[in-house]
Amino acid sequence: MEKLNGLRCRECGRRYPGAPVHVCEFCFGPLEVDYRYDALRGVVTRESIAAGPPSMWRYKDLLPVDGDVAVGHHVGFTPLIRAQNLADELGCKEIWIKNDSVCHPSWSFKDRVVSVAVTKAREFGFDTVACASTGNLANSVAAHAAEGRLKSFIFIPADLEQGKILATLVYSPTLVAVHGTYDEVNRLCSEIADKYHWAFVNVNFRPYYSEGSKTYGFEIVEQLGWRTPGHIVVPCAGGSLITKIWKAIKELKTLGLIEGPMATKMHAAQALGCGPIVTMIKNDTDVLVPVRPNTIAKSLAIGNPADGYYAYKTAKETGGGGEHTTDEEIIEGMLLLARTEGIFTETAGGVTVAATKKLVEAGVIPRHESIVVCITGNGLKTPDALYGRLDAHVKIKPSLSAFDRALADLKSQTA
Amino acid sequence: MPVLVRIPTPLRSITKGQSEVQAKGDTVEGLVDDLDRQFPGLRERLVDESGELRRFINVYVNEEDIRFLQSKKTALRDGDQVSIVPAIAGGR
Numbered sequence: 001m002e003k004l005n006g007l008r009c010r011e012c013g014r015r016y017p018g019a020p021v022h023v024c025e026f027c028f029g030p031l032e033v034d035y036r037y038d039a040l041r042g043v044v045t046r047e048s049i050a051a052g053p054p055s056m057w058r059y060k061d062l063l064p065v066d067g068d069v070a071v072g073h074h075v076g077f078t079p080l081i082r083a084q085n086l087a088d089e090l091g092c093k094e095i096w097i098k099n100d101s102v103c104h105p106s107w108s109f110k111d112r113v114v115s116v117a118v119t120k121a122r123e124f125g126f127d128t129v130a131c132a133s134t135g136n137l138a139n140s141v142a143a144h145a146a147e148g149r150l151k152s153f154i155f156i157p158a159d160l161e162q163g164k165i166l167a168t169l170v171y172s173p174t175l176v177a178v179h180g181t182y183d184e185v186n187r188l189c190s191e192i193a194d195k196y197h198w199a200f201v202n203v204n205f206r207p208y209y210s211e212g213s214k215t216y217g218f219e220i221v222e223q224l225g226w227r228t229p230g231h232i233v234v235p236c237a238g239g240s241l242i243t244k245i246w247k248a249i250k251e252l253k254t255l256g257l258i259e260g261p262m263a264t265k266m267h268a269a270q271a272l273g274c275g276p277i278v279t280m281i282k283n284d285t286d287v288l289v290p291v292r293p294n295t296i297a298k299s300l301a302i303g304n305p306a307d308g309y310y311a312y313k314t315a316k317e318t319g320g321g322g323e324h325t326t327d328e329e330i331i332e333g334m335l336l337l338a339r340t341e342g343i344f345t346e347t348a349g350g351v352t353v354a355a356t357k358k359l360v361e362a363g364v365i366p367r368h369e370s371i372v373v374c375i376t377g378n379g380l381k382t383p384d385a386l387y388g389r390l391d392a393h394v395k396i397k398p399s400l401s402a403f404d405r406a407l408a409d410l411k412s413q414t415a
Numbered sequence: 416m417p418v419l420v421r422i423p424t425p426l427r428s429i430t431k432g433q434s435e436v437q438a439k440g441d442t443v444e445g446l447v448d449d450l451d452r453q454f455p456g457l458r459e460r461l462v463d464e465s466g467e468l469r470r471f472i473n474v475y476v477n478e479e480d481i482r483f484l485q486s487k488k489t490a491l492r493d494g495d496q497v498s499i500v501p502a503i504a505g506g507r
Contacts, residue, residue: 011471023501025425026460028471030503132504187475190504194424194434203504290482304480306503309470 004064005034007207010310018064020124020199022206030306031207033064037254044255046226049218056112056215062251063116063215064208070122071148072115074104076215080223083373085340086353090360094370096229097337098220100377101345106143106167107378108136108346109241113212114201118144120208121199127151128198132189134182134237134299135164136377141201142171153198155185161298163381181293183304202238206306210240217248220372221258228264230369231320233356235348235376236268236277237300239311245374246314266314267365268322269355271295271330274303278322280312288312296327296385297347299377321364323355330354331389334379344379352376418446418495425501429454438497443474444487446497461499471502 007016011029022031044061052058056076057069079099087095100109114137121129130153131141138154145152152173156165157180168175178185193203201209221228228249234242246266252258270278273295276288288308293301305311315322325333330347333354337343345353356373359365379386394410396402417437422430430436431454438453440446451458463469467487474481475498481489491497 023423023425023471023503025428028425028460028469028501028503030471183480184478186504187473187478187480187498187500190423190500191421191498193504200504206504290480292483304473304502 003036003039003061004066005036007031008034020120020126020204022204033207033211035062035251037251041255044257046222046257049222049257056115056212056219059215059218062218064211065116065119065123067123069115070119071144072105072111072118075111075115076103077219078103080220080372081341081343083341086337086373089336089340090357090367092360092365092367092371095356096220096224096370096372097341097343097375098216098372099343099375100216101343101349101375101379105147106136106139107381108140109213109216109376110136110140111144112215113137113209114140114144116212117199117201117205117209118148118150120205121150121201122148124199126197126199128153130189130193130198130200131155131202132182132186132200133202134301135160135168135381136299137202138168138173138175139164139381142168142173142175145173146171155189155192157182157185157298161382161384163383167381182302183290183293186302186304210244213241213244214248214251216241216374217245218252220245221249221252224372226258228258228260228262229372230263231265231267231359231365231371232374233267233269233352233359233365233371234374235300235352236270236311236322237302237305237348239268239277239305239307239309241374241376242266242268243307243310243314246318264318265320265365266318267320267355267359268311268315269352270322270324271297271300271351272324272326273297274301275322275324276303277305277308277311278324280308281315281322284316286312295330297330297351298382299346299348300351321359323358323362323364325351325354325358329358331385333357334386335389337375338379343375345375346377346379346382347385348377349375349379350385417493418491418497420446420450421496421498423499423501426457426460426499429457429460440491442485442487442491443476443481443489443497446491447487473500473502474498475500
């Protein structure tokens with residue numbers, strides 16, 4: 001089935017053949033994969049998807065992969081969990097957690113984009129993959145490069161959490177720690193990508209890479225029984241995920257796989273210390289003002305988001321909103337999700353939970369409407385954020401009498 | 416004020432394939448004028464009809480985003496290095 005028309009500029013519509021390029025030569029707009037939806041309609045059905053593997057590759061027809069999947073065969077199809085305890089706590093009727101903190105193999109939604117990008121890198125004959133990353137992408141690129149027997153160069157801000165550095169180094173990439181912010185790392189990588197013939201997953205492979213995020217949206221709809229939720233709250237860093245979840249819903253609608261109007265409102269969640277997209281939404285302006293990040297949510301610390309403009313447009317187009325969260329609220333959000341649902345997410349997930357709470361309390365999200373909260377990364381990667389917050393535990397000698405005394409003390413404390 | 420300007424791939428068809436060029440200007444705005452004199456057509460690729468830098472282009476002076484400086488009014492000195500970089504890249 002011929003499903004791809006190559007690439008197309010999202011701004012001026014100019015067409016390009018399928019190649020590892022990401023920017024329109026004429027207007028600098030982003031290039032996007034152009035699908036032949038006419039050829040896909042009637043071929044991609046609820047039944048054909050259900051017959052696919054229990055991974056993101058059940059949506060392979062809607063991804064820019066022509067041949068065989070090269071790496072990451074088991075990525076995706078993560079749990080969508082009915083979070084009734086959290087809903088009760090927030091006074092809401094219906095909350096779902098889309099839990100990519102357990103995405104195979106590197107514990108974040110980045111495995112979705114990387115498996116597509118690395119598969120394309122192999123298709124185009126590259127022997128080296130690379131990325132600029134705040135951590136999760138670094139983990140995933142290094143892991144999939146190892147699986148694909150490719151060399152990898154991973155560029156990170158030098159002050160990244162130790163957990164994320166370790167969870168990259170274990171796969172033996174070449175890790176380059178840059179003394180600077182993520183935005184500086186990213187700018188450097190744009191220049192390196194222009195000079196070296198490597199597959200930078202989030203630079204020259206960005207049109208393919210970013211398509212992988214759609215599977216997060218496809219899964220939400222399929223797992224809800226081919227229903228679209230009232231609201232989706234999405235953590236925003238570069239701003240790509242929120243636009244691609246919305247694109248996924250639009251594609252399913254185009255293919256006739258969902259009925260009724262597309263009434264989902266898309267909401268952006270960011271940290272107060274790095275919230276340029278939410279600032280655009282709140283100020284209702286399409287001009288992005290870059291910021292210097294200062295937040296514990298390092299995986300969201302992108303002060304100059306590439307898709308900021310489109311993330312803003314997605315929120316506006318769908319009637320959604322956005323909310324900033326302080327570092328204290330982020331930690332409370334992590335603890336709230338852990339306490340109510342038994343899910344340990346990283347700081348970015350704390351941002352999303354905290355933003356959801358604020359959007360509900362502000363009345364932006366009505367309490368009786370269905371909400372999907374996007375949890376995209378694992379808490380075990382960023383324990384640093386909780387050091388000093390969770391030291392209360394009982395220490396005793398190995399004797400029954402010691403335990404009896406400790407238990408009596410606990411009871412008297414809570415009495 | 417000669418400064419070194421790094422040209423991204425999409426603009427090299429205008430700079431005759433050169434990835435780095437020398438140009439002059441007291442400010443970024445003046446630099447764009449000089450670039451357009453040397454390489455006609457470059458200006459309209461960098462700025463829109465109202466004279467503002469295009470949405471999908473970022474300009475850096477000595478590695479600093481000019482939006483953190485004085486944007487197109489940012490002053491330039493001899494030996495400065497200017498990078499023109501497509502804005503669309505990155506993501507965690």
